[in-house]
Amino acid sequence: MFSYKSRILAVSIGSMLTLASCNAQDGDKSAVAPAVSATAAIATVNGSPISQARFNFLLQQSQQQGQPDSPEVRKNIREKLIIEEVVAQEALKKGMDKLADVNTQIDLARQTILIRTYLQDFIKNNPLGDDVLKAEYEKIKSQMGDKEYHARHILVEKESEAKDIIAKLKKGEKFEKLAEKSKDPGSKAKGGDLGWAAPANFVPEFSAAMTKLQKGQYTTEPVKSQFGYHIIKLEDSRTMQAPPFDEVKQNLRQRAQQQQIDKMISDLRAKAKIEETAEAAADKK
Structure with a gap:
């Protein structure tokens, strides 16, 4: 995130x-x-x-x-x-x-x-020209959108736990205090604070629920994802400004080089005759 x-x-x-x-x-x-x-x-x-x-x-x-x-x-x-x-x-x-x-x-x-x-x-x-890097830059910009959100969340394992927390929120208990029960070790000590991030940085279920909230609102139903059940609170949202191309050019180059290398390795592996032992094959199960 x-x-x-x-x-x-x-x-x-x-x-x-x-x-x-x-x-x-x-x-x-x-x-x-x-x-x-x-x-x-x-x-x-x-x-x-x-x-x-x-x-x-x-x-x-x-x-x-x-x-x-x-x-x-x-x-x-x-x-x-x-x-x-x-x-x-x-x-x-x-x-x-x-x-x-x-x-x-x-x-x-x-x-x-x-x-x-x-x-x-x-x-x-296999050099990469600026035209390739600029195309990648624009692609990432389009994926990220033009808004970012400052959200908090509480992550629990069971839906019933999430509903109990929502009930406590409705009674006036503080979100930050209830976040101490969160399964997310990276945010629980910060009151569930996730900082500023674009929707693309979250799993789709989380993003969809977060972007529907108004400033200060929280989800009144548990939001299920692959990680468990979330209660999400939106602190604020703002227009997002992309860093200049020249500022991220070298990092984009490394990213594109990694993609080139990944493809090259994948192609080499596909062409190679690989025979694994029965024990190695069993380890994959």
Whole structure:
């Protein structure tokens, strides 16, 4: 149950996909130009080289995170790599690279890196123009409508409970006090207050009942939804102003990229030959 602006800004891209998007757009801006070959070593530990490529990667990553290049940063990266190599060599001496759990984690990390790289490449090769983003912006605006509402609600499990609460309201009891009995943990402590939101942010049954109310009115019959039974009170309504396109452009881009990625993954899965074990199939039931 969000405000108009937060609805437009909402993005469902997970951390991996967000990283893919950011790297695809910003990766070239802070690329490190190595002074020496990437195959050269910055140091050796017990005869084992630490490659320049590792150093370059961490330096570039540091710059992408906003850390400017400096002798101190380079010194810290070198020391980090040396310490990690020292400890890793000890782990190898103890045979920890042979542990099944360790190899499983290595496999998962490798797969994660492959997926992230593939998504970066996909985003880079499927750019989104402003015309696409503006169309999405207008679509969301039309879905949200031109009014938003400030409502309170009390959510209960049974219709009889809802009717009892309505009866108490009719006798003059305070809505905010009765909201303490609500099943909605996010609003019960605030007197059932849901803040300002567009009807599209609520389930249809809730929206239909809320938009029929006048300021200060509450529903005199329980409103049934998938969550239970609601008693809704309308505090106020107002004309809604959409945030400017430029203000939400980047978030719209991420939203559209997520939709592209979702479709791509869905298509790949549909084409793949997938054979699940009987146990896995049973888990879906």
